[in-house]
Amino acid sequence: MRIAFDLDGTLIDSAPEIRGIANGILAEEGRAPLSLAEATGFIGSGAGVFIARMRAARDLPESAQEDLRARFEARYEVSFGLTRLYPGVPRAREALAAAGHRLGLCTNKPIGPTRAVLAHLGLTGIFSAVFGGDSLSVRKPDPAPLLAALGAMGSGPCLYIGDSEVDAETAQRAGVPFLLYTEGYRKTPAEELPQAGRFSDFGELTDRIARLAE
Known part of the structure; x- marks a missing residue:
């Protein structure tokens, strides 16, 4: 996937x-x-x-x-001292890669700071496609960046994982299933956002995706 x-x-x-x-x-x-x-x-x-x-x-x-x-x-682009990965992200990433999933990134953060923070956190090379907020002439919730990121990963089933109203709208407009991470920066109640499912712990993610794939 x-x-x-x-x-x-x-x-x-x-x-x-x-x-x-x-x-x-x-x-x-x-x-x-x-x-x-x-x-x-x-x-x-x-x-x-x-x-x-x-x-x-x-x-x-x-x-x-x-x-x-x-x-x-x-x-x-040079400030990282207070930025942290959410708990369980490294292990979830390894499990998803081991299961054969292709991983990409679609963010509204400018591409320069995006690549800089990925390098700082040891995530360079993990994602086969990385699209920032200035990679195209439009940004989320326009579906184009998400579709471009997914397209760069080839073909087959797809999924978008995010935390916010913008992410949910982007996935909906792109016609892509959306999985909501509930511990991020969302303001709207989780149940009010269009989604295929939601999770609060990255330890749940591999099993959640396996169930969606079924």
């Missing part, structure tokens, strides 16, 4: 890292820091949307958008 994963909120908990970078920039601008809940709520639609939401929350002008985004992304 071809299995594509989201990244932030699905494989990695990056919210503390993103919050720290954002708060460093806000301090330089003389603005109050974001809470972890605020930062988490702003994640999911790419760096540009994150910065726009941060600006609105701290009354920063629209004219500052591109400068703030450039400063954010420059730090984002």
